[in-house]
Amino acid sequence: MAVNVIKERWTSKVAEMKLGPNEIKIGGESTLPFLHFEGEMPHRPVTALEVIDMEPEDYPDMLKEPFASVLNDPVAWAKKVVEYGADMVALRLMSAHPDWKNASADEVAATARAVADAIDVPLIVIGCGVEEKDGEILPVVAEKLEGKKCLIGCVTQANYKSVTAAANGYGHCVIASTPLDINLCKQLNILINEMGLPLDRVAFDPLVGALGYGIEYAYSIMERARTGALTGDKTLATPVVCFVGQEAWKAKEAKDPDAAEWGPQGDRAILWETTTATTFAIAGGTIFIMRHPESIKRFNAFIDEAMKSNAY
């Protein structure tokens, strides 16, 4: 008996987002991840490496090594990221954190502009993670980065108004962040959209957990969101941002050089970060923000293979 290939009839697709001075496109999928036989993935998932605007204290040696001479110079660090082949640079404005340097909005905006001017690829700018402070600094950053078409995050239910208004006015996109709750995620996208920012300028961050540390929660949220996007749910049909590096390198399995029963750190750490990323890629992730250059290399090789045709 010949097999009648089962192809789902998807009725809608993920929005397509444009980022950066060269307007790189992401998203636009009209099928489940890598099921090319029943729809299109016009753009492959993209990678970014993190740049922090102050020397990180919690990077293990393995993570410092590829950026050895640039860890205290965000502009140089960003250029190194581009050299390593990342599709985008993700700049984290940690110096604004009240417990760290408590840098002012103007100071961090200036850093962001300097980095943006030094690179050709799209720039993702992340605040310090304290909602109130981010609500203050990100609008200033947005203004300073006018013309650069950046992706600015993360906005939450608490601070989305000021940041969205600025992002809208200065031509940027935003990352909407909600803690592992698909209903809140949908609602925040709607609130942002109601302020006048079109849905193709919003990406959502479900707050992914790393492999072994709750990866399955965001995995299922992303699978549900993608199915919704393909069956007419416009508010969840936005690209998804995965902060893989931040989470994976918290894990002992990645950062501990001495855990003998788990094998040597080299392959172990790279696999911890990359497996986290590839798992979210098969669930529907779009932008993968990682920390180690070897991880993005391995991830891209995986995506090269996954993007090959599997038509019947």
Place this chain on the structure above:
Amino acid sequence: MFEIIGERINGLFVDIREAIKNKDPKPIRDWAVRQANAGSYWLDINTGPVASKEEQAEIMAWLVKTAQEAVDLPCCIDTTNWLAMEEGLKVHKGKGMINSTTAEQAKMDALFPMAAKYGAAIVALTMNEKGVPKSADDRIALAMELVANADAYGIPMPDLYIDPLVLPVNVAQEHSPEVLEALRQVKLLANPAPKTTCGLSNISQKAPDRPLINRTYLAMAMVCGLDSAVMDAEDAPLVDTAATASILLNQSIYCDSYVKIFRQR
């Protein structure tokens, strides 16, 4: 997702009848836009009574074209005149819907091939030359005939909309629960199952407080698997009920603004 079939472009309404008489496209376009904004998925198009079959066909084509000039929605072509049906399908952009056939063999033999020819969906009524049966079982027996014939003519089950025929509760109350049971059983007839639809407003014909009856029955019917209904898209509490029932049935992902989102296509 629940599919609202907006019922307003019907020649029985005075303004539509006038528009048809004067070949005035504005009321048609306005109603198309209003029903689209209220969340309609399909626009039902009905010419109302017209003396000559040929004239009716012309009018139907004009109505379909005019409506689709204003909005990007498919039309549900509502007529017993096969000539008008075909003329409407010919000018229709995208997948249209034939409204409707019954389980009479001659009608199935004419309208299922037409649906296949134009790639259209089709509403199929569970009645035949003997009329509307009373019990759910008898409605289902006719539904099975419709399913088997549609399948033989190559109509995919998701394009078949079984209508178990809603009758007014004030004179045919005993049919109300039978229709609900029939809706439930339709889903067991084939895999994938056919869709279901109904003329919702019929339940409250000539009763007082029609909106109350309509929205209560709509919620009950959605639990039994109702996929779509010809209804008043501008009855906001009715559409809100559909939105709420849809969330309560886990048909789409909850968010606090679900009532608003339901109307956006």
Place this chain on the structure above:
Amino acid sequence: MGLTGLEIFKQLPKKNCKECGQPTCLAFAMQLAAGKASLDACPYVSDAAREALDSASAPPVALIKIGAGEKLLELGNETVLFRHDKRFEHPSGIAIQVNDNEDVKAKVEKINKLVFDRVGQTHEVNLVAVNNASGDAAKFAEAVKTAQENTQYPLLLIADAAAMEKGLEVAGANKPVVYAADANNYEAMVNLAKKYEAPLVVKGNDLNSLAELVEKVMALGYKNLILDSGSRELAKVIADQTQIRRQALKLFRPFGYPTIAFANNDDAIIESLNASTYVAKYAGIVVMNSAEAEHILPVITLRLNVYTDPQKPIAVESKIYELLNPGPDAPVLITTNFSLSYFCVAGDTEGARQPAYVIPVDTDGISVLTAWAAGKFTPETIADTVKNLGVMDKVNHKKIIIPGGVAVLSGKTAELTGLEVIVGPRESAGLPSFFKQRWNQ
């Protein structure tokens, strides 16, 4: 779910002879679908139709058992495409391959060590795959013997019919996986598999040839099967595994069996990444070459994560957890025994290099806010846990720290415990700051 009216109707002769007591075949089909008639009432239904209708009540993906005893592996009985629709039932079996022309004993001993402790459970690989790389039947049999003698795990035998016969003489009693029946050798392979009641892999070159071959094998009366669609490239494997699962769920019987996928690759990192993908994407058995912990641990961990029942999150034991050798002045952190809650608190505390005691209250594995709403994370349960575990005996202060989300519990908890209750951050990510500002200043 049984067959629908239409599916049954298609199997009937459509003569409308009325001998079944119904006016039409259609009516009879309806009665059958409703369970109100028996197929026996129809004198003209064909054997093929009867077979198709009988198999309708079997599960979409057959339950297949591999091996025997303590390490027996079960696969199948899957009912969904997405874990969030219900759950995945039987976690993929991981098979590590050893070739008969290498040091079998050494590799098998390495495989035996791939046992890991996570969230208080033991996780390990499941099968040793012995491959007849040498092409020599005697050598293969010897390798199988060595493997069997040195491991508890069931075996997966990869060989042609002649070598398979020898291998099964050694290992057949323990029901190893027989790899594989193809278009050329299936009759011989089916005979061998039948003899030992061993699960048999059926291998096609693509979906069509696979379906055809499965039907031939089933016609020979054997249904203890595992499927190999023949694809080895990532995108094609993802597509085939998805197709087979979709088809099985739609009751296409030739695909109603667990599958096997081969991740084998000279590059161990590529192999590990692909293996993880296959575990998430429906494969029943995933085969790998590497027996190194650093390559296997990610795959095992992902398997644990994806196969967790979404309705029943994993819980940790409610006991005193000591992070980074806490001394008597270390903080005492209260959380719930939802494993994610515990691991987030532990992870962020260790990330801040803060020695601490962590006390997870037993809330049936529910997270902080949900457990509070459900009345399982209360001043009473916190007080009882702190008292029963005796953690305050280990410290020279009288303070406990509760999650910021349940700040309202602080008053009553202080009353019941007699301790000072400090309200911590809402998210565990706020712990590093919290320690800096509120504990260590």
